[in-house]
Amino acid sequence: MKIEELNKSQIVLLTMFVSFVTSIATGIVTIALVDQAPPAVAQTVNRVVERTVERVVPKETQVATVITQEKTVVVKESDLIAQAVQRVRPSVVRAYAASETEDPSGELLARGITVAPGWVVTSTLPKDATYVIRTAVGSFTGNVVSSDVGNGISLIKLKLPEGEKGPEATGFSTGLLTLGQTVIALTGVESTKVADGIISSIAVDDTGETPKQASFDVSISAESLVSGSTIVDTEGGVVGIFTKATVGIAPAHVVLALLSAAASTESTPDTGKALTQ
Secondary structure (H helix, E strand, C coil), X not given: CCHHHCXXXXXXXXXXXXXXXXXXXXXXXXXXXXXXXXXXXXCCCCEEEEEEEEECCCCCCCCCCEEXXXXXXXXXXXXXXXXXXXXXXXXXXXEEEECCCCCEEEEEEEEEEEEECCEEEEECCCCCCEEEEEECCXXXXXXXXXXXXXXXXXXXXXXXXXXXXXXXXXXEECCCCCCCCEEEEEECCCCCEEEEEEEEEECCCCCCCCCCCCCEEECCCHHHCCXXXXXXXXXXXXXXXECCCCCCEEEHHHHXXXXXXXXXXXXXXXXXXXXXX
């Protein structure tokens, strides 16, 4: 049968058939081309998914529904650093020599960090002296009650007026450290300064494995750090104290050990709960 001999109904059916075959062919070609396309380059970002849930309270004749909305927020490392600094800053202190009137005299001796209410850890200071400790809530006097000379740190007990709690205590990060992990140093002489870097090396044990409580070094220049500067992670947990000792940085577990030893001989307040990574 020639196409000129087709009636109107047959021509319509033929047109629909050709369109159907063409659509199938187009779909097959499109899928084949998509499969051959190169994969997109993935971008490494931290994403936090925030969920907003709306509940509709039903009336007697209505059905309850739950609507969930999701949105992705990119968390910048600079924001994490700023949050960590704000969390730890109230606990940071500065130690000066006390004059006869117990006012600060001379230059800054060391920085330090409040590890428990009324207790401060700093770099090694002589035991037979009184110190003025400047904090975010005022100045207090204190004395060294114990030291770890090998690791270059000292524990100072503050003389707090009755009813005074002193500066806020901070938490520790006692989790496993990793090479390349971002750390922040709170340093400075007259004012608090921030220096950020990464963990550049971690000590290993006899088996070649990294112990959970390991010594480490950072990429932050030692010349830019004041003795007693606090080293924290991006969550605000203390990972170490910079000292002038040969070890360079006294890790968190060394600070906690000194505090525990003092707790066994003195009536110490609650030492707080260590942060765990």
